[in-house]
Amino acid sequence: MSGQLSGSMGAHRKGIIILTYVLAALELTCLFMQFSFLPYLSRTLGLDSVNFGYLQTIFGTLQLLGGPVFGRFADQYGARAALSLSFVAASALYLLLAASCSPALPGVFLLFASRLPSALMHTLTAAQMVITDLTAPAERPAALGRLGLCFGVGMIFGSLLGGTLSTTYGIQCPAIVAFVVTFLGAILSFTCIPVTTKDTSVQSAHQGGSDAGVFDLKAITRLLLLPRVFPVFLVKVISGLPAGLFLVMFSIISMDFFQLEAAEAGYLMSFIGILQMVIQGLVIGRLSTRFPEEVLLQSSVLVYAVVGLGMALMSNVLHFCLLVPSLVFSLCTLNVVTDSMLTKAVSASDTGTMLGLSASVHPLTRTVGPTLGGLMYRSYGVSIFGHVQLMVNLLVLLVLWRKPLSQKKDKVR
Template sequence: MGQKVYVARLEPKFATFADQFGTRAALILSCASGSAFFLLMSISTSIPILFLSRLPAVFMHGLPGAQKVITDMTTPSQRADALGKLGLCFGIGIIIGSALGGVLSTKFGIFVPMYVGLVGNLINTMIAMVWIPSQAKPKSDNRVTEHSTSQSGSVFSIREILRLMKFPGVMEVFIVKVFAGLPIGLFLIMFSIISMDFFGLEAVESGYLMSYFGVLQMVVQGLVVGKLTNHCTERTLLRLSVFVFAGVGLGMALMRTVWHYCIVAVPLVFAFSTLGTITDSILTKAVPSSDTGTMLGICASVQPLTRTVGPTIGGVLYKQFGVSSFGYLQLIVNIGLFVYLLKSEIPLRELKSQ
């Protein structure tokens, strides 16, 4: 748990590092750290070396780095669609990587996946050094960025995070981002236990169910979200995702079998993917372009923080009130957020892809 807290704290600082020293430097640091991680893991024959191998992992933030490249290389109107397609790529990597890792470890030994991971990260490091521009500039940004107060000496200052929260609409959207998916996050953290106790699934069946969830996420992020951003404003999509989340909560409260969950998973993945992509897009547009890396890092820290407090809160909810408590909590929280979004006038840059 301590490492999860540490990683959650480092993600905003890592992204701020990208703002100050360039996306290429950040990606090289991330990929090189991944290489060091897999190298140490491949020679871990004792407990001390195994613990030592976890140290480079605090700098392994490939997703925020890739998101920074996307925000720098796309216009604001294209950003949500591009971030959705990036999520598709990472989803494909997770599914293929999980399957390949299982096959390699079964057929060739537990250390072979680590060797493959080491080679892959070395290749990624070379790609970042050769093809990623040192300072990628946005194609179009009507905002005057000179007003940013970011200082080179404040890469690791919490004041930068607090400063960004003062921009119009940032605090409100970030609060929606955190709380709308929190009950679902608690449920997913407890899912390994719930799948056995509540659904009665074996380990292999749970793996198939998670693969189904991953495929749904790839389809939604890669195809659905991008299409919606071409026809709907981000304000509309933000409200829609919260509304669907409320419906998901009702469905979770009423589900009794794994087949019910498979049905609920469709709107669940839609709301989860849409909310994440749209809020990331909104928040990066709400701050100066020189601060988009820090903003992405703050967004990326939400999930590690949820994983840190999730086991305790989720365990209490499941033990005291059962699986339905996650659904009712999801329903209540998102109804409140939906009413708030309807009544509030959060300043957003209403842009659609052309």
């Protein structure tokens, strides 16, 4: 009888995890649909490149500020509330985007207003929280890595759908489709995801042991400064920043340095998306069962350094294509392993807040990237990204070799 009950619970958990993957793929598809048609919508509304940069900076800043708060909200109110809130925010964003296409409404105002809900759009963070809560620590890297399949699906199909729908049916069509899909996602989240995915004992201890609110910055900072958290977080930020700056500037580099047409740049992005699906969804899970997480972290930093050397020497797009598999491996491994290590470094009641902090790294790069990356590219050319990546990651690797993270472990209080 107990075996049947255990099997039923296991099947229920598996069903929730599969639904979470589906919801994440739907949201990411809509997100990349937005990325594909937003520049054309901005041009239609009369925005120049400077104002479009302001639009992107607002999006990154709001995501950066909203990430930790959203994670804390997820810890306090549960997975269902977090996923539902994220999808409702996404629905509001796409509804405002669709409205901005109407000639009878103030399009530019609505376009900038559509950035405001992005502070609460963190479906991937909520999905990571659900998977973290429902998987054992040993299974966590592989389970989190499979979200890379969702990311790849979103990148490929979202980019294709955004361009096809806007060309065939008008610039407003992708926004309307994204609104319908995300609204459906909100309904599925509210009706099919449990109120909380944490163990009952963990949830009770969290509710009884802390009166801190969602916006309690002191509680968020306390987690970040834990001895097992801060070094890993620092490695995640510093090691990935140079590659992040390069990727932020990639659209400009592909036009100016690689001399690619828009279609050719799209093919290259699809190639990167497919590689990310394979590496993060299939390769990292197998590696995590054979090697300790710290070894994988050091390997990603080492490969980052080698790729940096190649980027400093590359002179055409063929050279870059040869470097892409190693670049994607480093990017995916660093993200998955650090997320797994960070969630293990805090109590089960704080995993959402920790994932929210971790998710803020990418918006940070998108916020400072256009300005910093633009200055670097204009002053020193493409090779500067490779030189900086090489030097930064060699320094990080030296620090990890001299002071392994395993020596800094302590019990989570």
